[in-house]
Amino acid sequence: MSEELSPRAQRLRDTGYKLTNARLTVLNVLESHGGHMTSTQVLDEVDKIDSEIGRASVFRALDLFTRLSIIRPTYIDSSTTPTYVMLPGGHHHHIICTNCNRVIEFEDCHLGQLETELERQLNVRLTGHLLEFYGLCDRCS
Amino acid sequence: MSEELSPRAQRLRDTGYKLTNARLTVLNVLESHGGHMTSTQVLDEVDKIDSEIGRASVFRALDLFTRLSIIRPTYIDSSTTPTYVMLPGGHHHHIICTNCNRVIEFEDCHLGQLETELERQLNVRLTGHLLEFYGLCDRCS
DNA sequence: TTTTTTAATGAGACATTGTATCATTTCGTT
DNA sequence: AACGAAATGATACAATGTCTCATTAAAAAA
Ligand SMILES: [Zn+2]
Ligand SMILES: [Zn+2]
Ligand SMILES: [Zn+2]
Ligand SMILES: [Zn+2]
Numbered sequence: 001m002s003e004e005l006s007p008r009a010q011r012l013r014d015t016g017y018k019l020t021n022a023r024l025t026v027l028n029v030l031e032s033h034g035g036h037m038t039s040t041q042v043l044d045e046v047d048k049i050d051s052e053i054g055r056a057s058v059f060r061a062l063d064l065f066t067r068l069s070i071i072r073p074t075y076i077d078s079s080t081t082p083t084y085v086m087l088p089g090g091h092h093h094h095i096i097c098t099n100c101n102r103v104i105e106f107e108d109c110h111l112g113q114l115e116t117e118l119e120r121q122l123n124v125r126l127t128g129h130l131l132e133f134y135g136l137c138d139r140c141s
Numbered sequence: 142m143s144e145e146l147s148p149r150a151q152r153l154r155d156t157g158y159k160l161t162n163a164r165l166t167v168l169n170v171l172e173s174h175g176g177h178m179t180s181t182q183v184l185d186e187v188d189k190i191d192s193e194i195g196r197a198s199v200f201r202a203l204d205l206f207t208r209l210s211i212i213r214p215t216y217i218d219s220s221t222t223p224t225y226v227m228l229p230g231g232h233h234h235h236i237i238c239t240n241c242n243r244v245i246e247f248e249d250c251h252l253g254q255l256e257t258e259l260e261r262q263l264n265v266r267l268t269g270h271l272l273e274f275y276g277l278c279d280r281c282s
Numbered sequence: 283t284t285t286t287t288t289a290a291t292g293a294g295a296c297a298t299t300g301t302a303t304c305a306t307t308t309c310g311t312t
Numbered sequence: 313a314a315c316g317a318a319a320t321g322a323t324a325c326a327a328t329g330t331c332t333c334a335t336t337a338a339a340a341a342a
Contacts, residue, residue: 018309054321059220066219067239069275073216078207082216095265098208124236126276134210135267159338195292
């Protein structure tokens with residue numbers, strides 16, 4: 001019985017973490033959604049797929065994936081629950097409208113050079129990044 | 142009786158918001174601390190200065206300052222309360238160690254050009270940004 | 283200065299989100 | 313199959329954030 005393993009699942013195992021049902025389900029939910037999800041949304045979706053999976057395990061998976069730079073929590077507007085966003089290829093970028101909270105995604109960040117520079121200068125090993133611009137979108141400005 | 146107004150307080154008023162005791166106290170706490178603060182830390186500090194100020198007003202101030210790109214909530218590790226960080230000059234940058242959660246600040250981002258480009262391309266008006274790199278710090282790598 | 287208007291406040295009950303504990307299960311290995 | 317470690321799920325709990333509404337105070341107007 002050979003299961004299909006997504007590259008991220010593969011990576012989980014290679015890093016020494018067990019491939020459990022809870023983790024794979026949360027990962028699956030995040031991957032198939034793609035965009036920004038709140039913890040509550042993830043909990044709901046996971047529950048639809050397998051209601052046996054416990055609340056705590058979902059949060060534990062979100063923690064783990066964050067540590068692995070698979071996802072990253074961020075805020076759209078303040079003081080609400082964070083949204084978790086996938087970091088495919090290790091990075092993600094968006095503009096958040098501070099008036100209507102619309103999120104505009106964009107692709108190119110040209111940060112590879114800065115990343116390399118920082119790694120050398122500070123002797124760190126970087127695995128991902130999140131770049132957020134704030135301001136007014138076309139409708140609000 | 143002419144009060145000293147910090148540039149940010151000035152800006153608050155210019156934008157049409159009232160300069161209330163609650164807002165000025167929260168702003169003062171954030172400015173004098175400088176670094177990353179959780180909502181709980183802000184609540185505590187505000188309480189020390191003026192215990193009359195209510196919990197809700199502190200959260201309301203944090204919301205407002207976020208909308209104005211004076212501060213920005215961000216996550217050090219996942220699933221904990223966010224930390225609010227000042228965006229002096231409209232931006233802030235750091236590296237977060239995904240193992241020990243240490244935060245390393247750095248200055249240069251070279252994002253002015255990208256900012257201008259995005260403003261033109263997408264017809265938005267940008268007021269600030271936050272750039273976060275994730276990875277292992279020198280001690281952890 | 284006094285009045286007026288209206289945004290903002292504070293109290294505190296409430297709702298939501300995240301965490302801790304621990305007995306039990308599951309994964310990966312031997 | 314048997315083992316040990318890692319992870320789980322249930323659930324009670326703690327922490328964080330929100331809502332309502334009567335009252336207050338800031339800024340503008342008179
Ligand atoms: Zn995004
Ligand atoms: Zn990037
Ligand atoms: Zn570290
Ligand atoms: Zn910058």
